[in-house]
Amino acid sequence: MASKIDITTYNGNIINGAFVSTPTTRHSIDPATGEPLYEVPVASKADLEDAVSHARAAFKTWSLTTHEERSALMLKYADAVEANHADIAKLLTMEQGKPISLSNKEVTMSIHWLRTFATMQIPEEVLEDDEERTIYSTHPPVGVVGAIVPWNWPVLLGLGKVGPALMTGNTVIVKPSPFTPYCDLKLGELAMPIFPPGVFQVLSGEDSLGPWMTSHPDIDMISFTGSIPTGKRVAASCAQTLKRCVLELGGNDAAIVCGDVDIAKCMPKIATMAFLNSGQICMCAKRIYVHESIYDEFRDAMVEFTKKNIKTGGGFEDGVVVGPVQNSMQFELVKGMYAEVEKCGWKVALEGKVRSSGKGYFIEPAIIDNPPEDSQIVREEPFGPIVPLMKWSSEEDVIGRANALRTGLGTSVWSKDVANAEKMARQISAGSVWVNSHFDVAPNVPFGGHKESGIGMEWGIEGFRHFTNSRSLWVWKKIFE
Numbered sequence: 001m002a003s004k005i006d007i008t009t010y011n012g013n014i015i016n017g018a019f020v021s022t023p024t025t026r027h028s029i030d031p032a033t034g035e036p037l038y039e040v041p042v043a044s045k046a047d048l049e050d051a052v053s054h055a056r057a058a059f060k061t062w063s064l065t066t067h068e069e070r071s072a073l074m075l076k077y078a079d080a081v082e083a084n085h086a087d088i089a090k091l092l093t094m095e096q097g098k099p100i101s102l103s104n105k106e107v108t109m110s111i112h113w114l115r116t117f118a119t120m121q122i123p124e125e126v127l128e129d130d131e132e133r134t135i136y137s138t139h140p141p142v143g144v145v146g147a148i149v150p151w152n153w154p155v156l157l158g159l160g161k162v163g164p165a166l167m168t169g170n171t172v173i174v175k176p177s178p179f180t181p182y183c184d185l186k187l188g189e190l191a192m193p194i195f196p197p198g199v200f201q202v203l204s205g206e207d208s209l210g211p212w213m214t215s216h217p218d219i220d221m222i223s224f225t226g227s228i229p230t231g232k233r234v235a236a237s238c239a240q241t242l243k244r245c246v247l248e249l250g251g252n253d254a255a256i257v258c259g260d261v262d263i264a265k266c267m268p269k270i271a272t273m274a275f276l277n278s279g280q281i282c283m284c285a286k287r288i289y290v291h292e293s294i295y296d297e298f299r300d301a302m303v304e305f306t307k308k309n310i311k312t313g314g315g316f317e318d319g320v321v322v323g324p325v326q327n328s329m330q331f332e333l334v335k336g337m338y339a340e341v342e343k344c345g346w347k348v349a350l351e352g353k354v355r356s357s358g359k360g361y362f363i364e365p366a367i368i369d370n371p372p373e374d375s376q377i378v379r380e381e382p383f384g385p386i387v388p389l390m391k392w393s394s395e396e397d398v399i400g401r402a403n404a405l406r407t408g409l410g411t412s413v414w415s416k417d418v419a420n421a422e423k424m425a426r427q428i429s430a431g432s433v434w435v436n437s438h439f440d441v442a443p444n445v446p447f448g449g450h451k452e453s454g455i456g457m458e459w460g461i462e463g464f465r466h467f468t469n470s471r472s473l474w475v476w477k478k479i480f481e
């Protein structure tokens with residue numbers, strides 16, 4: 001029977017299988033109410049040193065475990081997360097702001113991810129095998145992995161690093177965002193009775209902790225998800241010790257809607273993917289290009305759909321799709337984007353209101369009507385519930401515009417002519433491209449970005465490979481005969 005955790009208290013960082021409290025604590029804010037949540041630890045440099053040395057010690061034995069042994073523990077851990085599903089989802093809504101239905105979905109996805117990771121193994125290849133010699137391609141783990149997690153999907157993106165890191169034989173130290181440390185600490189707590197000490201540790205800290213990790217000589221790899229500017233800092237810091245790093249960064253996804261679509265059928269998915277998690281998803285539809293022949297009809301249908309179905313409110317209210325923006329810094333940033341709408345005189349199809357009463361960071365969805373291609377709302381990732389619609393007429397032109405930015409995370413193409421949509425999709429430079437969908441992800445499918453949206457992939461066997469070194473093993477069999 002998996003253990004139940006108490007989501008209402010502070011216990012400490014998780015170092016070497018034990019709670020370690022810190023002299024200083026801090027808290028984050030519930031973005032729906034502006035009220036402080038409970039205190040969490042502030043890891044010191046000495047705490048990091050401890051965690052790294054325990055991770056190194058644990059690596060010696062963990063890296064020698066078999067796939068079956070790791071898999072059994074991963075499944076046990078997935079059961080423990082499942083036994084606490086409702087509590088983790090509640091805590092997620094409290095710290096992140098997302099609607100409880102979406103928190104439940106994130107926890108369900110995370111459990112499915114863990115169970116799938118438990119079945120995945122990088123195949124060992126025999127490159128050559130004859131009487132004289134056998135040559136293998138093998139994939140030993142990298143060592144100690146630092147997993148740096150953002151605030152928008154702290155459960156899925158945290159466990160999405162832990163699962164592959166551990167299944168490939170590494171030990172892992174998770175660092176949550178200071179905005180959302182609660183669930184990740186509890187996920188570490190759930191791992192304590194399951195994994196050997198030092199294998200899965202969690203350190204919550206302040207802004208200084210990330211740079212300490214990326215520059216630490218005894219951390220062998222950083223798996224980072226976050227913004228592009230931070231990703232560049234992480235890469236520069238990792239370069240000092242030639243640490244491996246996988247960077248999953250920001251995006252500004254295009255959705256290309258062709259003239260032959262059935263608007264009513266694709267609208268629920270496109271509109272929801274523009275505003276889900278208050279637009280705070282790396283792969284939201286952030287630039288929607290609509291064929292000029294259906295532009296007006298599509299715009300009006302999107303406004304109608306959004307008004308009717310995309311309700312803004314606190315995450316525990318019924319039927320809410322757009323919760324609060326996660327933190328005050330992001331709130332100011334999105335508010336600035338809304339202010340820009342008026343200043344630049346962009347046409348507005350749906351005016352999203354910034355709610356200034358109350359303490360929560362609420363902003364209603366906004367739809368901008370055909371702004372210039374070089375406007376800020378088209379070129380920059382807003383990470384809020386605001387989306388521009390633009391007109392297109394030729395395929396070559398729209399593909400060029402979709403590919404024009406320095407980001408390349410995801411893009412979707414929508415058409416009844418699936419073969420032609422696929423032809424268009426194959427011309428897109430992005431880590432994920434969908435035909436007649438947006439934001440599909442799966443634990444067995446690699447996920448990552450082109451250009452400044454990232455380096456390397458997560459998930460899938462390709463993602464697993466990034467947590468390993470490539471080792472060619474030459475075995476000569478007859479030399480002493």
Ligand code: NAD
Pocket residue numbers: 148149150151152153157175176177178207209210211214225226227228230231233234248249250251281282283381383409448449453454
């Ligand atoms: P962020 O870059 O501000 O922070 C991400 C993490 O990095 C946090 O844990 C933070 O504490 C840590 N950090 C900050 N400075 C650091 C430094 N110098 N060295 C090491 N670590 C440091 O990102 P965020 O605001 O938490 O997340 C939002 C961004 O993440 C958006 O741009 C979004 O598109 C992107 N994102 C990308 C993906 C993806 O998979 N590609 C997924 C989710 C979010």
